[in-house]
Amino acid sequence: MSLSSTRREARERAVELLYEADSKSVHPEDVVAGLPIRPDAYALELAFGVADHQTEIDHVLDRYANRWPVKRMAAMDRMVLRLGVLELATQLDVPPGVCLSEAVELGGRYGSTDDTPKFVNGILARVAEEVRDGDRPWMPIEVVVFDMDGVIRHWTAQAIGAFQDAHDLPPDAVGSIAFSEPLYSDAMCGRLTAEEWAAEIGRRLAEAHDGVDADAGRQMWLETEWRIDDEVVAIVSALRDAGQRVAVFSNATTKLEVDMGTMGIHELFHDICNSSLIGLMKPDVASFEHVADEVLGVAPERLLFIDDRHENVVGALDAGWHAVQMRSAAGIAAVLRRLQVPGAPDPT
The missing domain is CATH 1.10.940.10 (NusB-like)
Structure with missing residues (x-):
């Protein structure tokens, strides 16, 4: 045949x-x-x-x-x-x-x-x-850009859950305040520092719920923990070892760089693009244009973005980047192999 x-x-x-x-x-x-x-x-x-x-x-x-x-x-x-x-x-x-x-x-x-x-x-x-x-080939890729939260770092809800249980609060009591607008955007775009965001969350919790101490709410938010996806970090390490440029673009607070140092991965990336430092957040097309032009200095069609949120992937695509939605570490590895990115892990 x-x-x-x-x-x-x-x-x-x-x-x-x-x-x-x-x-x-x-x-x-x-x-x-x-x-x-x-x-x-x-x-x-x-x-x-x-x-x-x-x-x-x-x-x-x-x-x-x-x-x-x-x-x-x-x-x-x-x-x-x-x-x-x-x-x-x-x-x-x-x-x-x-x-x-x-x-x-x-x-x-x-x-x-x-x-x-x-x-x-x-x-x-x-x-x-x-x-x-034409001018939109899918390869070669010059920079692989990873989202942080939902791709490399995964937040746990233990501290939040324990706080809500201790104060007999509904399951969405903390999240409904922390991610309300414009509070969330103010934190992600740097109009509030991470500490100011936490303090405002604590203040609003105390205002909305009897028996809640504002400082305790602030401390709870600052102590929220995360876990690192070791499989994704291993992929990033393999790319870097092969000479591939790798970056982070995250909707994050002013604590991102400190957190990455705590994780031990700050030096793993060639570039770190923090929404709170550039004053623009995903999925705004302008944020991707700024990162491509002002931070990375690379044409959008030479960038691959990996994010866990569909709307952020669409924002990158609208800005002319290549982009995929995070499914799993194995899925990321398959995408990288398909696009012939140096250092892409072999299939297991």
């Missing part, structure tokens, strides 16, 4: 996996885990790749199919187009003409109408111009 026919079958299997995963609202890995026979490696690479990069893929498609956005497309049309974008952007050994012709054939086989092949060809031809010959 020739490579071309094998890959054609792999593409068909990938579309089927993507459709099943989409209908169940799960990652294709979850679908594969329940199969008696593991599909072809190229089928898995395509299916997993589409899922890992779906936000950016849909962002691309919506720019070229603005009269028929992705969310309005028939499910199978959407899967075929997503696969086509992924293959064009990341499988550089496959000629763009082959990517297009194979996607058109898939559109004819699985598409919702007789016009699907033409629709697929029209969109993917423009995508090919962008990612293969």
